[in-house]
Structures are given as structure tokens and as C-alpha cells.
Amino acid sequence: METGIRLGRIAGIRIDANWSVLVVFWLISWALATVTLPDRSPDEATAVYWLGGIVGALIFFASLLMHELAHALVARSRGVAVEGITLWLFGGVSKLGDEPDSAGDELRIAVAGPATSLGSAGLFYLLAWGLSAAGAPDVAVETLGWLGLVNLLLGLFNLLPGAPLDGGRVLRALVWRRTGDRLEGTRAAARMGRGLAYGLIGLGLVGVAMGGLVTGLWFIFLGWFLLSAARGEESSSLLRAALADVRVRDVMTPDPTVAPADASVDEVIESYVMRYRFSGFPLVGPDGEIRGLVSLAQLKRVPHEARHTTPVVGVATSLDDVPKARPEEGLYDLIVRLSQAESLRALVFEDGRMVGIVTATDVTRAIDIANLVAS
Ligand SMILES: [Zn+2]
Structure with a gap:
């Protein structure tokens, strides 16, 4: 996670990308250019598909970045230090210097990302519809439609209520607000996160058993990743709480x-x-x-x-x-x-x-x- 490509700063926030992003960028461009776009809009030149694929992948990463920037900017406006944003295999991570002081701040920071993704989804769908009505080339319309869909999925997936997803932070903030105990919220979000992770792994195993090897493995991989992230977040949170008064x-x-x-x-x-x-x-x-x-x-x-x-x-x-x-x-x-x-x-x-x-x-x-x- 430490080594990567420095992309620069936006609004003073440092943006880095992990090398895995290059692989994902290539995969997305390739899948769009050779599968998705030819499927939805046949009989175009190969170069046109690749143009759509590469532009689509670029805008996809730009929307990931928007999602993270939303978290980071809201965090900063609530007085939480922001160390930077890193894009990697599973999307983006905003590194915050410390934890928000109140459940309300935690909630605002958590919701900002998915809200941005869902907003972008609406915007891309609207653009696709407008361009289609104006008689724009099919590939452009389909690329926009795909961007709408992935942003919709990105927003919804991140709202699943378990750590370390944004929905887990929302859950944590709500429990924290109700009980007045931040740690109680952390535990609830971690529990749900583990449940979600096992659910994804289970779905993945069913998928593999039913012949969907790639999708199945992807679910298992994602579940495994969530599991370890939820565990790490819980233990560091518990440690932080246990050592709160130790100098x-x-x-x-x-x-x-x-x-x-x-x-x-x-x-x-x-x-x-x-x-x-x-x-x-x-x-x-x-x-x-x-x-x-x-x-x-x-x-x-x-x-x-x-x-x-x-x-x-x-x-x-x-x-x-x-x-x-x-x-x-x-x-x-x-x-x-x-x-x-x-x-x-x-x-x-x-x-x-x-x-x-x-x-x-x-x-x-x-x-x-x-x-x-x-x-
Ligand atoms: Zn997020």
C-alpha cells in the first residue's frame, strides 16, 4: 500500500494511486472495448470501442476519486485532518489523520461518498438519455450508461451496513449517537462487517459451485478482504480506546x-x-x-x-x-x-x-x- 504513483493534489489533498490501479484500468478498458460496448452497440470500428473503453475507464477512476474527495472534504470541513487519498484495487481510501469527535460528523463524512456516487450515477444516466435524444453516437451513449450503472453499484455497495464500508461507518455513527458510546458503534459495525464478509464468501462459493468461476472467486476475494479490513479496524479501534488515557x-x-x-x-x-x-x-x-x-x-x-x-x-x-x-x-x-x-x-x-x-x-x-x- 505504501509504494505507488503520486498523482498530485486536489484542493490541497494528496492523491496517490497504487500500482494495482494500472491493472484494473487495463481490465476495465479491455472489458468495455471487447465485451460490453460491442454487445450493446454492434457494428462499430474496433478503434471506436477502444476509445469508448479508455475514456470510460478514465471517467470511472475520476468518479472513484470524486467519491473519496467528498469524504475528505467533508472530513476537513468538520476539523478532521486528512492525510491523503489512495486509489487502489478495490476503489479508493481516504486516510484521515484522526477520528471524528462526534457521531454527527462521522455520519456526514460517511454519507458524503455514496451520496456523490449516487449523484454521479443520476448525472451519467441523464447525460446518456440527453445524448441519445440528440442523436449522438451509440458508443458514447452506452459508455455513459455503463458509467451510470457502475456509479449506482458503487454507491449501493458502499452503503452495505458493515465495517469497513461507508455503510459500516453510518451504522457506527447511528449506534454511537443512540448509546453515546463510540466503542459500542465500532463493535456493531465490525460484527455486521464480518457477517457481510462471510455472506460474500458464501455467495462466491455458491457461484463457483454453479460454474461461475471468475465471479465466484471475485466475491470470495472481496469477502476475504472485507473480513481482514473489518478485523484490523476493530482491533485498532479497541486498542485506541483502551489506551485513550495512557501517555x-x-x-x-x-x-x-x-x-x-x-x-x-x-x-x-x-x-x-x-x-x-x-x-x-x-x-x-x-x-x-x-x-x-x-x-x-x-x-x-x-x-x-x-x-x-x-x-x-x-x-x-x-x-x-x-x-x-x-x-x-x-x-x-x-x-x-x-x-x-x-x-x-x-x-x-x-x-x-x-x-x-x-x-x-x-x-x-x-x-x-x-x-x-x-x-
Ligand atoms: Zn466511501
Whole structure:
């Protein structure tokens, strides 16, 4: 999901596309040009079908983007940070920086996308009808009709009431509003999402059994995707709630033991690793500034015979690459950053001074305690 094609910005919102979009673009153009359009409007030149197919696929992606932009713009107008939009295999994802503060905002953001798709569907149908009445070429009319249909399906599918679909967010917002409990809404949407996913997989299996291999597999694939997305969303939501009141300060090891940055690997092993129980040591230069962080795993990678001559900074993670945190920051935000950086440790700084270290063990322990108290 991370690597992709940068498409630019619309209204200040960053738009990316995953490479899978190229495959889907090709598939849609191909299906339109060789199956759908020749079927509905026979006896045209091949080039005309391909023109319709490619233009149709382009407008299709533009309408996916409109759907996501609608979510993103409403989110921004409700004060929710928007990190960007990514188009990929199953459509689009709007990445929001945080969760809406109220059930009403959640509802508005969720509804904006499907409403846009359904609106576009109406517009495309209207255009198709107008062009047809004006005697425009059949292929143009049929392409517009197809765009109307896919936008209609896109809007309706996304309104299915289960996470991670928009309808799941609508459900979550409604339960949240009724019970006053956001978590209750998350659970309901996740439950329905799982139900929907199993339903799709079941339909897919029936389809395969009845000979519709491609459609059946597609349903199974879609169901499987929804299942894992619903699960991920539920657990991150539950984790966020469990850690709501936990600050970095609460879990960090304050004033960790530091090792000199100009020491050799051998010296660090002898004077620090053998003496203290820690699995990572911040490295401090002669000027008192932190230079980086070295872990047992990094030290271990240096062959025995080279440990005497290898400077420890040569194998350590440089300060620029070490995830950093503030003491008053929420632990959940740090966990998200650690998982993105694929790092097991973060250094905590306050007013430019290192005041603590947070390790994977600290994080696991905090999660265990939070779960203990919650259950
Ligand atoms: Zn949506």
C-alpha cells in the first residue's frame, strides 16, 4: 500500500494511486472495448470501442476519486485532518489523520461518498438519455450508461451496513449517537462487517459451485478482504480506546543508561550489555548530544573478530532514523508511528533533552494492563 504513483493534489489533498490501479484500468478498458460496448452497440470500428473503453475507464477512476474527495472534504470541513487519498484495487481510501469527535460528523463524512456516487450515477444516466435524444453516437451513449450503472453499484455497495464500508461507518455513527458510546458503534459495525464478509464468501462459493468461476472467486476475494479490513479496524479501534488515557510518560523508562558514541562494539558489550539488563542503549557523543541508538541485535551482527575495531556508531541506528516521542503524547499515536517505522524502540525528548526510552516490551505491557483493566 505504501509504494505507488503520486498523482498530485486536489484542493490541497494528496492523491496517490497504487500500482494495482494500472491493472484494473487495463481490465476495465479491455472489458468495455471487447465485451460490453460491442454487445450493446454492434457494428462499430474496433478503434471506436477502444476509445469508448479508455475514456470510460478514465471517467470511472475520476468518479472513484470524486467519491473519496467528498469524504475528505467533508472530513476537513468538520476539523478532521486528512492525510491523503489512495486509489487502489478495490476503489479508493481516504486516510484521515484522526477520528471524528462526534457521531454527527462521522455520519456526514460517511454519507458524503455514496451520496456523490449516487449523484454521479443520476448525472451519467441523464447525460446518456440527453445524448441519445440528440442523436449522438451509440458508443458514447452506452459508455455513459455503463458509467451510470457502475456509479449506482458503487454507491449501493458502499452503503452495505458493515465495517469497513461507508455503510459500516453510518451504522457506527447511528449506534454511537443512540448509546453515546463510540466503542459500542465500532463493535456493531465490525460484527455486521464480518457477517457481510462471510455472506460474500458464501455467495462466491455458491457461484463457483454453479460454474461461475471468475465471479465466484471475485466475491470470495472481496469477502476475504472485507473480513481482514473489518478485523484490523476493530482491533485498532479497541486498542485506541483502551489506551485513550495512557501517555508516553506513563510507560517510558526514564533516564535510560547511555553508552559513549565513540566506543567500540567490544567496549559497549563489556561495559554496558554485560552490566545492565537493557536491550538497547542510546549513544551519547562527547558533547553530550544523543547520536543514535544501538540494540543487542545490531551488536550481535558484528562478527567476533571485528568487534574490537568496529566503532559502535557504525552499526547503530542514527538519531534521524530513531522514532521520537514527547512525554505528554498519547501512547497510541506513538504505537502507530513505531509500526510504520518498523522500529521496536523510540526515544523520548523534552525541550531538546532525552528523558526516556520506550521499548516494545513497555508497549506490550501497557496494552496488557489496559486490557486487564478494561475487561
Ligand atoms: Zn466511501
